[in-house]
Amino acid sequence: MRCLVTGATGYIGGRLAPRLLTEGHTVRCLARTAVRLRDVPWAADAEIVEGDLRRPETLPAAFEGVEVAYYLVHSLGQRGFETADREAAANFAEAARAAGVRRIVYLGGPEPPERDGLPSAHLRSRAEVARILLDSGVPTAVLRAAVIIGSGSASFEMLRYLTERLPVMVTPRWVRNRIQPIAVRDVLRYLAGGAHLPAGVNRAFDIGGPDVLTFAQMMQRYARVAGLRRRVILPVRPLTPSLSSHWVGLITPVPNAIARPLVESLVHEAVAHEHDIAEYVPDPPDGLIGFDQAVALALNKVRDAQVETRWSNASGPGAPAEPLPSDPHWSGGTAYTDLRERTVDAPPSALWRVIEGVGGEHGWYSFPLAWSVRGWMDRLVGGVGLRRGRRDPHRLQVGEALDFWRVEEIVPGELLRLRAEMRLPGRAWLEMRAEPAGDGGSRYVQRAVFLPHGLPGHLYWASVAPFHAVVFGGMARNIARGAEHPGG
Secondary structure, three states, rough: EEEEEOOOOOOOHHHHHHHHHHHOOOEEEEEOOHHHHOOOHHHHHHEEEEEEEHHHHHHHHHHOOEEEEOOOOOOOOOOOHHHHHHHHHHHHHHHHHOOOEEEEEEEEEEOHHHHHHHOOHHHHHHHHHHHHHHHOOOOEEEEEEEEEEEOHHHHHHHHHHHHHHEOOOOOOOOHHHEEEEEEOOHHHHHHHHHHHHOOOOOEEEEOOOOOOEEEHHHHHHHHOOOOOOOOOOEEOOOOOHHHHHHHHHHOOOOOOOHHHHHHHHOOOOOOOOOHHHHHHHOOOOOOOOEEEEHEEEHHHHOOOOOOOOOOOHHOOOOOOOOOOOOOOOOOOOOOEEEEEEEOOOOOOOHHHHHOOOHHHOOOOOHHHHHHHHHHHHHHOOOOOOOOOOOOOOOOOOOOOOOEEEEEEEOOOEEEEEEEEOOOOOOOEEEEEEEEOOOHEEEEEEEEEEEEEOOOHHHHHHHHHHHHHHHHHHHHHHHHHHHHHOOOO
């Protein structure tokens, strides 16, 4: 079948698209910026169409000839995400109906019991999107999942960092609420199976793994699988979801803007009330993947640096691939630049290995304390901080997160351009180049560019400029040295 996958730059969509291709389907991916999918291994086998669900005029070409359309997008972490998701779902539904799509498949969130009162904004938005799609006139399957366990998922990263970093923790009372987690592999199996549902099926299905646990039990079982000592967990009443999300934002790589709706969702019990999906997508012969096995599989992926997609892959509108302000085609305003060049007694290939390896566990090759402090400052004001790390220790792709940067452009062996995603009064880029020089050597060119927003932006640049000699100058020297003396 011809399948349309929205959200292919995100955590689930980035794994579903190659699975559909493997099963023999024709896959078309809708992305706001096609370049975001340029470097993924399966891109050459899929059709990439540029479009935006908030701009309905861009959608007809994406839906033309499509039989099954997957809705895997959300605006979580952005201001006004409920309105944005409502508009996007309505546009998606109308485009699918107009194009004669025969099946919509949507991955939503759990429906909390009525006794829990009003659901969180996150769950309320997911339920609203489900209703819009179910009422679209196109047969729709809504798959309602709670916590998804898989390498790189936001829920798994939250669980992982809280458990590994805190042998003793004071927790909110919601850690005693029951949850039915599900392995990402089973989620993908249900999503792929959703393409084959009979035409008369237009309903929601609860999907969950074989274990029903409290979040506290999930932390203890994670610790056991990871070879850690049993954790001491002390639930207390005063920790509200808001305070809890700030705590999660400080301890884990998940920023407050995403941690808060996730935490608010955990306030409600999330247990499957039925398993009707098995009538259409039967359980595998060995059964669904249990929690302990899902954790073990995820940890193996993390340790072997084989994480396919991460929660940080996705970014909001306006984030990807905007022009670098000091490029010739940019005009207007002020662009501050810090330029550093070094002659390197090593071939460009050796220099490039160091450039492509920056960030994550390798660090930024200068004044680690300054980078660490900047990361903590960003976390304190609700930013992403440094702890997003890297997906792969050696290779980068356009569009993926790298600490508090995002890869905006990469030309293997020549250029790496990063766009800042920390909280700033302006926009910032960091560009690193490896250029050939005489006698088999190379030249390292490093450029930091800042485009200020108003007076605060100009004041910010003035306040940090005195430290550039240490931070950026040291970075250039140490990257050159790392190429000249690998492993030294």
